[in-house]
Amino acid sequence: MPGPIQSIERAAAILRLLARGSGRLGLGDVAASLDLPKGTTHGILRTLQGVGFVEQDHTSGHYRLGAALLHLGTSYLDANELRSRAINWADTLAARSGEAVRIGTPLDGSVLVVHHVFRPDDTPQILDVGSLLPMHATALGKVLLAYDAELAARIRRAELTSLTRRTIVEPAALARVLGQVRTAGWASEAEECMPGEASIAAPIRAPGGLVVAAIGISGPVDRICAPSSTPAPELVRDVHDAARAVSRDLMTDG
Amino acid sequence: MAQRYVMAIDQGTTSTRCILFDQRGRLVSVAQREHQQYFPRPGWVEQDAVEIWRNVDRVVPRALRDAGASAADVVALGIANQRETAVVWDRHTGVPIGRAIVWQDIRTENLVRELERAPGSERIRERSGLPLATYFTAPRLRWMLDAIPGMRERAERGDVLFGTMETWLIWNLTGGVDGGVHATDVTNASRTLLMNLATLSWDDDLLAFFGIPRQMLPQIRPSTDIFGETRRVVPGIKIAAALGDQHAALFGQTCFARGETKCTYGTGSFLLMNTGTTLVRSTHGLLTTIGYQVAGERVVYALEGSIAVTGSLVQWFRDSLGLINSAPEIETLARTVDDNGGCYIVPAFSGLFAPHWRSEARGIIAGLTSYITKGHLARAVLESTAWQTREVVDAMNADAGLRSATLKVDGGMTADHLLMQLIADVLDVPVMRPMVAETVSLGAAYAAGLAVGYWPDLEGLRRNWHLAARWMPQMDPTHRDTEYANWQRAVKLTFDWVQ
Numbered sequence A: 001m002p003g004p005i006q007s008i009e010r011a012a013a014i015l016r017l018l019a020r021g022s023g024r025l026g027l028g029d030v031a032a033s034l035d036l037p038k039g040t041t042h043g044i045l046r047t048l049q050g051v052g053f054v055e056q057d058h059t060s061g062h063y064r065l066g067a068a069l070l071h072l073g074t075s076y077l078d079a080n081e082l083r084s085r086a087i088n089w090a091d092t093l094a095a096r097s098g099e100a101v102r103i104g105t106p107l108d109g110s111v112l113v114v115h116h117v118f119r120p121d122d123t124p125q126i127l128d129v130g131s132l133l134p135m136h137a138t139a140l141g142k143v144l145l146a147y148d149a150e151l152a153a154r155i156r157r158a159e160l161t162s163l164t165r166r167t168i169v170e171p172a173a174l175a176r177v178l179g180q181v182r183t184a185g186w187a188s189e190a191e192e193c194m195p196g197e198a199s200i201a202a203p204i205r206a207p208g209g210l211v212v213a214a215i216g217i218s219g220p221v222d223r224i225c226a227p228s229s230t231p232a233p234e235l236v237r238d239v240h241d242a243a244r245a246v247s248r249d250l251m252t253d254g
Numbered sequence B: 001m002a003q004r005y006v007m008a009i010d011q012g013t014t015s016t017r018c019i020l021f022d023q024r025g026r027l028v029s030v031a032q033r034e035h036q037q038y039f040p041r042p043g044w045v046e047q048d049a050v051e052i053w054r055n056v057d058r059v060v061p062r063a064l065r066d067a068g069a070s071a072a073d074v075v076a077l078g079i080a081n082q083r084e085t086a087v088v089w090d091r092h093t094g095v096p097i098g099r100a101i102v103w104q105d106i107r108t109e110n111l112v113r114e115l116e117r118a119p120g121s122e123r124i125r126e127r128s129g130l131p132l133a134t135y136f137t138a139p140r141l142r143w144m145l146d147a148i149p150g151m152r153e154r155a156e157r158g159d160v161l162f163g164t165m166e167t168w169l170i171w172n173l174t175g176g177v178d179g180g181v182h183a184t185d186v187t188n189a190s191r192t193l194l195m196n197l198a199t200l201s202w203d204d205d206l207l208a209f210f211g212i213p214r215q216m217l218p219q220i221r222p223s224t225d226i227f228g229e230t231r232r233v234v235p236g237i238k239i240a241a242a243l244g245d246q247h248a249a250l251f252g253q254t255c256f257a258r259g260e261t262k263c264t265y266g267t268g269s270f271l272l273m274n275t276g277t278t279l280v281r282s283t284h285g286l287l288t289t290i291g292y293q294v295a296g297e298r299v300v301y302a303l304e305g306s307i308a309v310t311g312s313l314v315q316w317f318r319d320s321l322g323l324i325n326s327a328p329e330i331e332t333l334a335r336t337v338d339d340n341g342g343c344y345i346v347p348a349f350s351g352l353f354a355p356h357w358r359s360e361a362r363g364i365i366a367g368l369t370s371y372i373t374k375g376h377l378a379r380a381v382l383e384s385t386a387w388q389t390r391e392v393v394d395a396m397n398a399d400a401g402l403r404s405a406t407l408k409v410d411g412g413m414t415a416d417h418l419l420m421q422l423i424a425d426v427l428d429v430p431v432m433r434p435m436v437a438e439t440v441s442l443g444a445a446y447a448a449g450l451a452v453g454y455w456p457d458l459e460g461l462r463r464n465w466h467l468a469a470r471w472m473p474q475m476d477p478t479h480r481d482t483e484y485a486n487w488q489r490a491v492k493l494t495f496d497w498v499q
């Protein structure tokens, strides 16, 4: 039996992307969100347009879901399913890094914590699954924003609240940081959300490349960013490995 | 100095895996292979012991390779195994006689009914700690001796050997026909119905009752002990521990103190409480079993409550009712409502296990009204696992005369946060999930590492145990009592169904 066909997986990812938010995106936005070359993205969009799954606005040139899709309903990755798939990798990340692990998905302009593993030092900690974190001030949030142009635009339009002296509140500065996140493939933050705390996160991708969640660690800034002010390379690698492992798990059966 | 590891083999019901752990109890590499299940007739479940042995031959080198390690880097090997599955083989050729008969197999139903009426059956529970049931090994072995032509004579001559899975693997690993060690550990032996719980040796009266020739039985050893050194697969590794899988999980969860309790939530669920060095006989429908035995020390006893249907009810909800696409979606669906809407599901699919042991009971959905949605049903599915746990814990507390202050959990269902919260709520104790989910393999590794001094003592192992998540009880006590009463009424409705 032949394996999955990549271009079909990518087409599905584009449809999911367009199904989010107001669903009007330019070619560049789509390509950047999925980390695909523009040429490839254009080819797929044209094909989808051909079958009526995608329509193009004549004046703006933006793409949106086509009428033929309306009766197909929407699908998404169930958060509890994601936790089940990720649980072993999240545990491994906590054990290796020695820090608390969280997995987040977007919800109403915030990061919804769908999984949380305690820091393995047996100090009293409280499970915060179900709580909301600020998008622009956490590594998890930056990852989700970096790969979702629509979400990023919405956040920039809203007031970016300052949580510490270091919180990025300038829309242009945030856009620059998100560009860096896309280049690096991971995000970090030092004392932007809470004084003394830092975090690192990387994207979890569903088949096709669509970023469905972010996984990351957080802890005292002197442990996460030692000795300089940039995150420790071995921690970045651990986070990256965990994100890749979960993504691979989502690709295999499901 | 090069990294040194402990190796665990988890010979499970559906697959065999090999895992390497480092000194901090962290998982380094995993290799796994599934084996085939045979269902030759309704109620019969068999496996091919040779296929399982071949899988060991594949996963062990693979786990070593993935870790970049060789036999010299492995300080010890511990084996954990599916319990009560019986295999019999020719000691001269090493070839199994027929397929292994698996713990789920109920072909001995009639035999067990006959044996119940035979004189001496009243002694079984007292001596072995177990009720006479198809679930345990002795009736299976007796069935083979009766059904396979020539088997009894060969067994009496000492030409065939019996073992549970760890025994089969140890014998093969240590050389097979060429001087293989024929041994089992106390935890596995405690599940046969043939071992005397007080003396920890094969009981002559029980052997006579079941008609089992002593010559075919393995030697009973402590759980941590040097069973021998591997001469096949990867030669030169010390086999330093063997335990039944649920006992290994107890050990992996570091439930070393009296009263400490763990529950493994998978297809079925298994709750074990460490009762220390005192043998507690259950008057509330639980099994008395061996927790583990460290070589040179007194045996640690345990009480066990087995629940037949927990995760498999979720599977039924998914596969037979088709109301969800994957097991974890049960939580999403259950969260669409705030309570069970007055609906209770008692999954007595093939009777009820602990603490009821009613084989004639059948499942029920009680309290059905037009108000009930699939969300309420999903919630009732999860609640049934919580309430079944409560019944077993209550029985345990009554038998042991002590109350466990927390419950340590593991297994696939622990990813379900709503379920874990419900369990904390109905038990009124904190529920704790450890960071290493593979507690069965970890327990086997711990026991083996302990035997060779890789870890100094039980306290050293405890320090490796880290909390990954904890759920605190939040339910209002009056509400809890009302719900429990409703659940118990629903359970009663399942009784006496099959006539």
Ligand SMILES: Nc1ncnc2c1ncn2[C@@H]1O[C@H](COP(=O)(O)OP(=O)(O)OP(=O)(O)O)[C@@H](O)[C@H]1O
Binding pocket: A080, A084, B012, B013, B014, B265, B266, B267, B268, B310, B311, B312, B313, B314, B315, B327, B328, B329, B330, B331, B411, B412, B413, B415, B416, B419
């Ligand atoms: N999120 C979840 N919520 C509820 N039930 C779940 C969830 N995830 C898995 N399950 C159930 O848990 C069971 C799988 O757990 P696990 O893999 O530990 O089972 P097992 O087959 O008994 O274990 P093993 O194969 O290791 O012996 C299945 O029955 C499945 O329905």
